[in-house]
Amino acid sequence: MQGQTLAVEGVITLEAGGPDGLAGFYLQSLPGDADRDAATSEGLFVFSDDGSGDVGDHVRVRGLIKEYHGLTEIAARGRLKVCGRAPAPQPIALSFPLPTLEPLEGMRVVFDEAPTVIDTHDLGRYGVVELAADDPVRSRRNPDTMGSPDRILLDDRRLVQNPATLPLPRPGLSADNSLRTGSRLEPVRGVLDYRYDRWRIQPETWPSVLDANERPVAPEPPKAGAVRVAAFNALNFFNGDGEGDGFPTARGADTGHELRRQRQKLVAAIHGLKADIVGLMELENDGSGENSAIAELTRSLGAEWRYIRQPEAGTDAIRVGLIYRHDRAQPAGAAAVLASGVFARYSRAPAAQDFRLRGNEDRIRVVVNHFKSRSCRNARGENRVDDEGCYAPVRERSARELLAWLETLPKPEGLSGALVVGDLNTYVGERPLALLAGGGFQRPTPLTGDGQHTYRFDGVRGVLDYILVDEHLQSRVVDGGVWHINADEPSVLDYNLEFHPPGRADRLYGPGPWRSSDHDPVYLDVRMDRR
CATH class of the missing domain: 3.60.10.10 (Endonuclease/exonuclease/phosphatase)
Known part of the structure; x- marks a missing residue:
């Protein structure tokens, strides 16, 4: 359908607009409208600067269907039509190793278990951390594990680089409030998203740290002799x-x-x-x-x-x-x-x-x-x-x-x-x-x-x-x-x-x-x- 102009209806599951946001929101089929085809997604990103909709609103939007660097979206034309309120669809449970994710793109998901933070390299630059089931150890081999089904990014619902505040860990990263790799987060709930060649979760709420991999104390002095x-x-x-x-x-x-x-x-x-x-x-x-x-x-x-x-x-x-x-x-x-x-x-x-x-x-x-x-x-x-x-x-x-x-x-x-x-x-x-x-x-x-x-x-x-x-x-x-x-x-x-x-x-x-x-x-x- 790429290049076609269509109208769709659904319930807003996550609002990601605002000055530094993703310039839109996520729409998912109303619970009664979902099809029975497990190979197709019931979610969609709506590229829109119309801020009239809220999470839980049943809306109708018309626009151009696009694949934006792998992300399926509709570029809205005109204002949203708010048709009323609707219950949020139940999130799909995920666990590692991850299944094929394309059929779940744009849909609500939740992890069954607490994931582990395995990489914070891009936390300061892009507001993202990487999650996996546990904290892997490398020995002899040095594999390229980017994009592996054993890992996924947790994003910050923003497009801005070098954000002024970093939301993880709560109430925010600081010199004395670090997010150390190896820490475990409470089960993450959000919308499954695909941007810049990586699958990621756009969170509905920020997860708390369950096991912080606390900073270790300094070594004791050496013994005499x-x-x-x-x-x-x-x-x-x-x-x-x-x-x-x-x-x-x-x-x-x-x-x-x-x-x-x-x-x-x-x-x-x-x-x-x-x-x-x-x-x-x-x-x-x-x-x-x-x-x-x-x-x-x-x-x-x-x-x-x-x-x-x-x-x-x-x-x-x-x-x-x-x-x-x-x-x-x-x-x-x-x-x-x-x-x-x-x-x-x-x-x-x-x-x-x-x-x-x-x-x-x-x-x-x-x-x-x-x-x-x-x-x-x-x-x-x-x-x-x-x-x-x-x-x-x-x-x-x-x-x-x-x-x-x-x-x-x-x-x-x-x-x-x-x-x-x-x-x-x-x-x-x-x-x-x-x-x-x-x-x-x-x-x-x-x-x-x-x-x-x-x-x-x-x-x-x-x-x-x-x-x-x-x-x-x-x-x-x-x-x-x-x-x-x-x-x-x-x-x-x-x-x-x-x-x-x-x-x-x-x-x-x-x-x-x-x-x-x-x-x-x-x-x-x-x-x-x-x-």
């Missing part, structure tokens, strides 16, 4: 020229104001870890001088913090780094860096440094890494197609070359063992992790819990950030964990000022550790005595 080592991807900490200018940078903060917001969150996160030694990823590769990014971040942490001056860090825009509390830990010997082979072009150059606790002659070696990302940008040939993501052969080669290099490093007296830490861009079960395990570097028990994660992508969670210990330190591990301060938080709560209407960025910003990065930090406590 133990050293705490942490790994943290700092999400492109670039500080311009280090003197307040030099913005925008190649990555990270675009202004000095953004840098201050970013720095404040990172400092809160690192302090909260209560770590003695922290391996950092995604620092600006601008040397180790007083104006460098690592120097600025270290100064911001306080007088008890120092950083390792690396002899070189490769040619990538970002680098790894090591910082430590000099009142607790001391470097022993010089740092070593591998900036050749695969680390000269793809993976960031790893850095190794020995440390000991004050008053203890035993050493541990901390090796910080950041393997090539899984992004397919510029990937060609064997780096393009792999069930472990793009550049999988590069990450596998990185693991091999890292192990070979570690074998060449000196092993001074008192060296108790080594830890490989960092963002390996490798999910559990993939080849690089298996190679490192074969070389003696294993995931310790405190970091191998069921369903653990440090990162979320496309609505699926998984582990990308690791602390691996060699066989000499396995028996000395006393505690550890993942501090879930970032991956589960909406990105709109971060330091960035882009895509915010006036005033919203300040209302949503908090100085705490929440959404200081897109990766969660991991930490491990290792006993330094020889018991």
